[in-house]
Amino acid sequence: MAEIILKGRGISKSFDGIKVLENIDIDIPxxxxxxxxxxxxxxxSTLLYALSGMDKPNSGEIEYKGKSITGILEKQMAELRSEEFGFIFQQIHLVSSLTLFENVTVAGCARKADTADVIKRTEKLFEKMNLSGVRNKLPSAVSGGEGQRAAVARAVIKNPGIVFADEPTGALNRSNTDGVLDLLSGIHNEGQTVLMVTHDMHCALRGDRIIYLDDGHIKGELSLGSFVPGDIQRQQRLSDWLAAQGW
Ligand SMILES: Nc1ncnc2c1ncn2[C@@H]1O[C@H](COP(=O)(O)OP(=O)(O)OP(=O)(O)O)[C@@H](O)[C@H]1O
Incomplete structure (x- = not known):
């Protein structure tokens, strides 16, 4: 059985007295x-933020690589997020005054990083992500798809333990969406752990495991296996399962 890299137990969260998450148990292999x-x-999103330490649950325990991260100080949590977690959001949060290439290398050059190695790895990522031609452009001068592909590069430059993606294609058209999804499938095929929130079935098909959240509880879980493009049966399985969840 695969190692559980992230584990949540009894996670509850309320906003203004209204329960949003209630006693959630979740394992991320x-x-x-x-x-x-x-x-x-x-x-x-509330669950993703709780699991990634971006927001604190009201109660519950979260373990990353076997160690509790529930009670750690905000400074340590910020370090953990920076060193171990990669983030991709719907809105592309690139630094507007830096080129795409600089956005990624700056993120990669954390403590103890070897700058020459970071530059080499960024070049490789840009080649793989079809970004070499726009590497010296500012975020304002590239398309949404190019910007989001750079955001994926930034999320993985430090070889994070987990990439958290919150509706990563929510602001993109279909062709740019597929470009970003192909990158996510690519990093997953190379062994990257990914946790993604989406309301889009087309995006969800990329997952090997789907969790359905309903009214603050996990209602169901579906094991989908590896993604194969154009697999009609996979689409049907997911669609039938979602219908059974009340989608
Ligand atoms: N910071 C906050 N303050 C108050 N209420 C919040 C806050 N964040 C989320 N909520 C509320 O918690 C509930 C769950 O929000 P959340 O964003 O987690 O839902 P979601 O499933 O990701 O929805 P969507 O698909 O629409 O993004 C919503 O009713 C939302 O209004």
């Missing part, structure tokens, strides 16, 4: 591509 689905307002 190393190397998995887990997708959290559910209707709007089900608590998907």
């Amino acid at each position: 190393k190397g998995s591509f887990t997708v959290i689905m559910g209707s709007s307002g089900a608590g998907k």
Whole structure:
């Protein structure tokens, strides 16, 4: 059985006295591509933020690589997020005054990083992500798809333990969406653990495991196996399963 890289137990979260997450238990196996689905307002992003240490749950325990991260100081949590976690959001948060290439190398040059190695790895990522031609452009001068592909490069430059993606294609058209999804499938095939929130079935098909959140609870879980482009049966399985969840 795969190692559990991230574990949540009894996670609850309320906003203004309204329960959004209620006693959630969740395991993220190393190397998995887990997708959290559910209707709007089900608590998907709240769960992702709690698991990634971006927001604190009201109660519950979270373990990363076997160690509790629940009670750690904010400074240590910030270090953990910076060193071990990669993030991709719907809105592309690149530094507007830096080129795409600089955005990625700056993120990669954390403590103890070898600058020459970071530059070499960024060049490789840019080649793989079809970004070499726009590497010296500012974020404002590239397309949404190019910007989001650079954001994926930035998320993986430090070889994070987990990449957290919150609706990473929510602001993109279909062709740019597929470009970003192909990158996510690519990094997953290379062994990267990915945890993605989406409300889009087309995106969810990339996951090997789907969790359905409903009214603050995990209602169901589907094991989908590896993604194969154009697999009609996979689409049907997911679609039938989502319908059974009340999607
Ligand atoms: N910071 C906050 N303050 C108050 N309420 C919040 C906050 N963040 C989330 N909520 C509320 O918690 C509920 C769950 O929000 P969340 O963003 O986790 O849902 P979601 O499933 O990701 O929805 P969507 O698919 O629409 O993004 C919603 O009712 C939302 O309004």
